[in-house]
Amino acid sequence: MDKAPILSIQNLRRDFKMGEETVHALRGVSFDIYKGEFVTIMGASGSGKSTMLNILGCMDRPTAGHYILDGEHTEKLKRDALARIRSQKIGFVFQSYNLLSRTTAIENVELPLLYNSRISSAERHRRAVKALEMVGLESRMNHLPNQLSGGQQQRVAIARALVNDPVIILADEATGNLDTRTSYEIMMIFQELNRQGKTIAFVTHEPDIATFSGRTITLRDGLVKKDVINENIQDAKAAFEALPPPEEFEE
């Protein structure tokens, strides 16, 4: 692990005005994430983890505190500057995949690069193919989302998050819509990416998913309740193979 954190938040606060009342979603959260870490962020609903993720993803700005991503202070940046950071430093994976319908897998993967004018269309295609290879879907690149299973769609979404070579991949309940087998398959991909050096922050509320990561930050009521290094990281591949075989269906 490098000395300098890739991501550092210091005393982060986020208030929402709901009419007369002010809701304190985050009440002073601090932690660092280092390059090559695989961190899960856990917490019940209302714990502030969605707010946390929106800020980490540069889609929202904190009310107070600091957020330094890859050496850059983001808390004072304007909309366009935040868009640039999202385009160049962040890869998003969503719970509901959010692929563009009627758009092929490869075009979906190319999408983030469209917003970076320095990348030529040939380069865009080359990178998208590479990203799809990393998730094992190079054979499906011309398929439309509705021709792919849920797990495959999420793998396309992961490829899309990889294609701009971000400093951190943010996953928001990325296995939330998937069954256990498929969830483990997805976790295998995340673990493999992590082994290749990718930094991952994975928001989930499923404790078994957290066992696949190297560190778990638990939020409660807008504060860090626990921040523990996982000494006993589960291997997703082994867990997947240990699952009972899928039930056979009559064709």
Place this chain on the structure above:
Amino acid sequence: MSPITLIKISLRALLRNRMRTFLSVLGIVIGVAAVITMVAMGEGSKKSIKEQMTAMGTNAIIIMPNRDRRGGVQTESTESLEEADVIAIRENATYINGVSPMMTVSGQAIVGNNNSPTTLSGVSSDYLKIRNYEIEDGVMFDDDADRMAKVCVIGQTVIKNLFPEGNPIGKVIRYKSIPLKVIGTLKTKGSGDFGQDQDDVIFTPYQTVMKRFSATTNIRQIYANSIGEGYAEKATEEIMGILKERRSWTKPTDPFRVFTQEEMIQMVTSTSDLLSLVLTAIAGISLFVGGIGIMNIMYVSVTERTKEIGLRMAIGARGRDILLQFLFESVIISLLGGAIGIALGIAASEIVKNFMNWPMSVSITSVIVSFGVCFATGVFFGWYPARKASRLDPIEALRFE
């Protein structure tokens, strides 16, 4: 984002909703086609009026007695034109190329079993150059030698009606029981789009009409032509001066009315200009309605694709990228509609021209302006929905179902 990428993205979005795109395009198509056709109609009638006016002669000037208006009743002026006026103008005016009286008689021209309801015009030999007629066969009568002579020069339509076997020279036409010998024929001039047949004419010396047909010394109209373009006003002043001098005229009002060709063209075209304006305005309204159609569809599209907008923003699209994406969509719709509308408008103009014999003239200006207006329509009506899209909050947009 490069413009080509933007166009690709916009086209793909438009193709995803073919029916909707088609209907929005149709709104613009109808608007533009209507504008093109209406302008073509207006321009066509203006052009045809101008052609007709020009066919009347080059730099023509018409002099006629002024009319008095008393209690809403129009009366003939007490002042009348006479042969001496014609001679005075011919001898003294320097800005005049030719001058001819114009005396008309209505009746039937008869040759054997054939007859034709043709107006007989009493003129001088100058009349040919004033009205741009040319002799085809035979000769024009001479102003001095043929004074009061029972001779005539006829147009091609008259030949067709009265001399179906051809070769009319030397033959005799009976007009109001007076025999007129044909001494010349005129080259064909064709007809204006609206106007009467300019080849359906019989010319005879004006003195013949005055003496033998009308029994009058008054001349109803004098035709003249100025020596060139831009001399109309000087020629008019000069003529009026000569006419006043002959009468020792001192009253502040003019004894005669003088029309120049330019004035008449202006008078007629101003009416047709107004008509074109009204037609174009009506057509413009339909284009405007088409634009509202685009705006409506763009609003629906933005709402429907809120989640897509959220995703694009989450992965790095700036507000500007989203704005341009939707603006391109509306501009593509309007330009596509414009192109099809222009083609359809030109086709409609051709159909009206060929099947209804209406003079149509598609002007390049109207095509260019329509296309420009379409572009402006796309930007104008696409702007607001596109701006709405660009200002969405990515978090809210992603949550949208």
